[in-house]
Amino acid sequence: MALFNRRNFIRTGLLTGTGAALSTGNLSAKPAEKTLNEIGKSKWELDSPALCVDLDKLEKNIATAQSGAKAMGIGVRPHIKTHKCPAIAHRQLKAGAIGVCAAKLGESIVMLENGIENVLMTGVNVTVPKINRAMEYRKKYAGFIQAVDSPQNARDLNDAAKAMGIVADVVVDLDVIKRSGIPNGPQALALAQLVDKLPNLKFRGILAYDGMNQHVKGFQNRRVAALKNYEPVVESYNLMKAAGLNLEIFSGGGTGTYNIMGEVNGFTDVQVGSYVFMDLQYMQAGGKNNEKVYDDFESSLTVLTTVINTNFPGRITTDAGSKALTLNKPNPFVIGEPGFDYAAGSDEYGMISYTSINKSYKIGDKLELIIPHCDPAVNEYDVMYGTRNDKVVEILPILGRGKGA
Numbered sequence: 001m002a003l004f005n006r007r008n009f010i011r012t013g014l015l016t017g018t019g020a021a022l023s024t025g026n027l028s029a030k031p032a033e034k035t036l037n038e039i040g041k042s043k044w045e046l047d048s049p050a051l052c053v054d055l056d057k058l059e060k061n062i063a064t065a066q067s068g069a070k071a072m073g074i075g076v077r078p079h080i081k082t083h084k085c086p087a088i089a090h091r092q093l094k095a096g097a098i099g100v101c102a103a104k105l106g107e108s109i110v111m112l113e114n115g116i117e118n119v120l121m122t123g124v125n126v127t128v129p130k131i132n133r134a135m136e137y138r139k140k141y142a143g144f145i146q147a148v149d150s151p152q153n154a155r156d157l158n159d160a161a162k163a164m165g166i167v168a169d170v171v172v173d174l175d176v177i178k179r180s181g182i183p184n185g186p187q188a189l190a191l192a193q194l195v196d197k198l199p200n201l202k203f204r205g206i207l208a209y210d211g212m213n214q215h216v217k218g219f220q221n222r223r224v225a226a227l228k229n230y231e232p233v234v235e236s237y238n239l240m241k242a243a244g245l246n247l248e249i250f251s252g253g254g255t256g257t258y259n260i261m262g263e264v265n266g267f268t269d270v271q272v273g274s275y276v277f278m279d280l281q282y283m284q285a286g287g288k289n290n291e292k293v294y295d296d297f298e299s300s301l302t303v304l305t306t307v308i309n310t311n312f313p314g315r316i317t318t319d320a321g322s323k324a325l326t327l328n329k330p331n332p333f334v335i336g337e338p339g340f341d342y343a344a345g346s347d348e349y350g351m352i353s354y355t356s357i358n359k360s361y362k363i364g365d366k367l368e369l370i371i372p373h374c375d376p377a378v379n380e381y382d383v384m385y386g387t388r389n390d391k392v393v394e395i396l397p398i399l400g401r402g403k404g405a
């Protein structure tokens with residue numbers, strides 16, 4: 001089989017009559033030729049496990065977050081840790097996002113190198129190689145913003161920026177979720193003032209991700225929790241404001257609070273991640289109009305799996321286990337079969353036991369799963385198959401997969 005190259009790709013796209021079927025800002029991305037050949041097929045013909053994204057639903061989700069945030073007077077800065085895919089980031093920007101967030105340096109670099117100009121890295125860089133690499137990229141890409149949550153790290157960033165001959169843009173990460181950030185109040189203010197004073201750093205504002213609020217069940221409960229847990233952050237904001245600091249960025253929140261964060265004084269943009277795909281964990285949180293199911297956003301991401309064993313009564317084995325779905329709870333949901341309990345605990349196998357079944361299955365049949373937690377599952381795949389009306393119309397390379405460093 002001929003190796004993939006740019007000409008092959010163009011030819012494949014033209015032959016299938018799909019135009020620009022491969023979406024990435026950078027043609028150095030090389031999905032296997034095998035995946036490109038799937039364009040035009042029904043998704044049910046894909047070999048499995050296969051990660052599929054319904055593009056109509058994805059685009060609708062992107063539009064919903066944009067309009068919801070706009071109605072509250074805030075911007076959207078989507079977190080690409082969910083999809084790790086420049087082709088989706090470009091869609092988010094086209095719909096009006098002001099930039100993207102990335103969790104890790106590797107993810108940030110993938111975005112910057114694939115045409116995403118404004119990347120706010122929400123994690124901190126603390127090792128010497130990472131700090132130096134981050135500064136190299138800041139030198140090349142003016143829209144790269146980094147987070148800091150300790151005075152020593154601020155000094156280290158400043159020294160590296162100086163050695164690189166640049167002034168690097170920095171936001172201070174404030175504690176909310178008890179995993180990162182600087183304590184709110186005087187310590188947060190002191191760090192912001194230090195960053196502001198260091199000659200090779202530019203203080204751009206603050207970041208505060210309140211992960212524990214995102215899945216609070218019921219919209220009103222979530223709203224109350226989010227506003228309460230954000231009070232110390234607002235106190236830090238007020239101290240910084242009174243000190244005359246630049247607060248052009250006040251970023252945080254997520255999918256669960258995209259329509260709440262606009263109530264926070266000074267807040268500028270929401271870092272929605274999961275909303276593009278949704279997953280079972282999020283769907284259980286409930287929304288404003290439906291307390292049981294969070295249906296502001298639709299489930300656009302599914303995994304296709306194949307039945308590989310039906311030898312035992314009451315039991316079906318499939319080819320998607322923990323390596324295809326990861327081990328988050330609740331168990332994956334089999335679309336069309338609410339009586340199935342799908343255990344993904346085995347590395348390579350999905351084990352279904354059931355109390356009720358809607359049809360009989362034979363080896364080779366396909367099942368479609370909604371997964372418990374989208375971010376780690378996406379990280380297991382090279383590509384997503386973009387579908388419309390169940391037909392594969394686009395291959396979306398997950399260029400940031402595995403970029404955990």
Ligand SMILES: Cc1ncc(COP(=O)(O)O)c(C=O)c1O
Nearest residue numbers: 079122209254255271272273274
């Ligand atoms: C810093 C930060 N911002 C935003 C998000 C996106 O959150 P969600 O998927 O809840 O929208 C995450 C997710 O973990 C995060 O860590």
